[in-house]
Amino acid sequence: MNIGTRSFQFHTPAVIIDQHTIAGPLEKQGNLTAEIDQFIPDLYDDEKTYELCYTKLIRQTVNILMSRHPLTTYLFTGDLINQSTPTHYGLMETLLVPVTFDHACATFGLSLQSAAFMLQQGQKQTVMVGTMSHFAAVEKQFRFPNEYGQQKPPSSQTTVTGGGFCILATEGEGPKITYATLGRVINAGFKDPYNMGEAMAPACFDTLLCHFQDCQVTPADYDYIITGDLGAVGQAILFDLLVHEGYQVNREQLIDAGCEIFKDHQPVMSGGSGAGCLSLFLLSHGIKHLFKQSLKVLVIATGALHSPVALLQTPIIPTIAHLVVIES
Amino acid sequence: MLVSILVSFIVGGLICVCGQLIIDVFKQTPAFMLSLFVVIGSILDGLGLYEPFIDFAGAGATVPIMSFGNALVHGALEEAEQSGIIGVIIGMFQLTSAGITSAIVFGMIGALLFKPKS
Amino acid sequence: MNNKLFHTVAEKHNPPRPLLKNCVMSFIFGGVICAFGQCISLFYLYFFDFSEETVGDPTVATLILITMLLTGFGVYDKIAQIAGAGTMVPVTGFGNAVIASAIEHKSEGYVLGVGGNIFKLAGSVILFGVFASFVIALIKLILT
Numbered sequence: 001m002n003i004g005t006r007s008f009q010f011h012t013p014a015v016i017i018d019q020h021t022i023a024g025p026l027e028k029q030g031n032l033t034a035e036i037d038q039f040i041p042d043l044y045d046d047e048k049t050y051e052l053c054y055t056k057l058i059r060q061t062v063n064i065l066m067s068r069h070p071l072t073t074y075l076f077t078g079d080l081i082n083q084s085t086p087t088h089y090g091l092m093e094t095l096l097v098p099v100t101f102d103h104a105c106a107t108f109g110l111s112l113q114s115a116a117f118m119l120q121q122g123q124k125q126t127v128m129v130g131t132m133s134h135f136a137a138v139e140k141q142f143r144f145p146n147e148y149g150q151q152k153p154p155s156s157q158t159t160v161t162g163g164g165f166c167i168l169a170t171e172g173e174g175p176k177i178t179y180a181t182l183g184r185v186i187n188a189g190f191k192d193p194y195n196m197g198e199a200m201a202p203a204c205f206d207t208l209l210c211h212f213q214d215c216q217v218t219p220a221d222y223d224y225i226i227t228g229d230l231g232a233v234g235q236a237i238l239f240d241l242l243v244h245e246g247y248q249v250n251r252e253q254l255i256d257a258g259c260e261i262f263k264d265h266q267p268v269m270s271g272g273s274g275a276g277c278l279s280l281f282l283l284s285h286g287i288k289h290l291f292k293q294s295l296k297v298l299v300i301a302t303g304a305l306h307s308p309v310a311l312l313q314t315p316i317i318p319t320i321a322h323l324v325v326i327e328s
Numbered sequence: 329m330l331v332s333i334l335v336s337f338i339v340g341g342l343i344c345v346c347g348q349l350i351i352d353v354f355k356q357t358p359a360f361m362l363s364l365f366v367v368i369g370s371i372l373d374g375l376g377l378y379e380p381f382i383d384f385a386g387a388g389a390t391v392p393i394m395s396f397g398n399a400l401v402h403g404a405l406e407e408a409e410q411s412g413i414i415g416v417i418i419g420m421f422q423l424t425s426a427g428i429t430s431a432i433v434f435g436m437i438g439a440l441l442f443k444p445k446s
Numbered sequence: 447m448n449n450k451l452f453h454t455v456a457e458k459h460n461p462p463r464p465l466l467k468n469c470v471m472s473f474i475f476g477g478v479i480c481a482f483g484q485c486i487s488l489f490y491l492y493f494f495d496f497s498e499e500t501v502g503d504p505t506v507a508t509l510i511l512i513t514m515l516l517t518g519f520g521v522y523d524k525i526a527q528i529a530g531a532g533t534m535v536p537v538t539g540f541g542n543a544v545i546a547s548a549i550e551h552k553s554e555g556y557v558l559g560v561g562g563n564i565f566k567l568a569g570s571v572i573l574f575g576v577f578a579s580f581v582i583a584l585i586k587l588i589l590t
Contacts, residue, residue, distance in 0.1 A: 340476050340479065340481065341476045344472040344477070347535040352469075366575035374585070387480050397578065405583050405587070416583045417580075431540060431541045432544065434545060435560075
């Protein structure tokens, strides 16, 4: 049901009934070691190239879930490499129909929303949702060769290696997706590719405001506001913006997936990022710890929609943020 | 001997600090900074200042990328003395071939030997 | 949307680059590389048949050889994160730009991958160096 301008309430909520997460060596040393299902030993995992390893990560995770839920028909996903090639190459042996999005790190949010919309049809079916990212493959695509000696400023973020896929169904046990607010493309005039936090925080803020107005709610109605990968910088900006707008919000209420995955001493600068960042956090720590209690949580996936070529031609970083409400 | 090492340490270090300031204070990309340094190197040699600088600082002046611009101009001018204006084109890479050739050759060897590591 | 507010708030939270630390580190690392280059020069001067003018060539080649090893073993980028311009400005930074591109694009094959991308990063240095030198050499020839 459409509420307000960009928000929807689902009359049959989609339930997250199963999930599988996988991550790389750096994430293994982080905070979520006990809650992530599988780790790869290095960024190659016996493959020849980083891109093939990216494909393998997706293939493995999808196959594990397909073996448990063989009747799944659609996969809502997307990745950061040109035209989602790792995803499409990874699905060659499955019967899944891929529905891929190009919303960078916000892909997981849009995938959850789209899957929830599809489950509104009323058919008894299961769909798969998930995202994956790979540090070295993304670094090569968006920045410089991995061995190139550049100095990253403290505001930069590190792409997470890993991610998670989950199965959504109309019935079953698990956290439910009850509301969604779709984002729009925001240009706040930021152009530093080494500071994604400041570029994405306005988009996150815009979607949050839209949700609060559409659904007539305030931050106090939610236990947590989980952001995708704003990092330490973006999270601080979002907090200030919310307070400036007059909302009562606790600092502890805001959780950023990018900040939670890694320990403070790890060399990730402002925190993790990437398409797999939010899905890894939500489907490991979220499912296995947070949603064990009865909670109502706002989940916002934020993404920057630039490409290296576009950024050189038009120095603008457009961003987007998609929101879902998860209740358990 | 020790003095020459010390001088090259200080001079080379100071040039690198200038580069760091261009990146951090003037918010330029490393590629811009390096290109600027090469152009400065060739201008300095055009003014005849880089040779005395090398005599003074040794490797402190030849190892930073500025010396690439210096060597380009120097090679071009040396050849131009002998074969006229066409020497600018003939002699351009005469003195810089060590840097470029070894970078290309070792780049190829590196590609043959190593796998990308993050 | 209030872009001015966004920029004011973002400015407040943008972590400053550690300027002093970066400068000290680039001074030390850049200085050490140049001093090391001087040591190599002295070595070639004393033990081989090189003159003051020609000793630069083997020095540069040796430095780039060492860069190749450090880049190949994945150490150079780790040092560069600390050293900043200290590892970019010396000729080792030029070598690293060439070698890193070559190694990274090996996965796309030797002809189009390595061959097509080897000057991806170092190309601008060569372009502007050569073009500026061409102009300057011409001016100097015309003036004298």
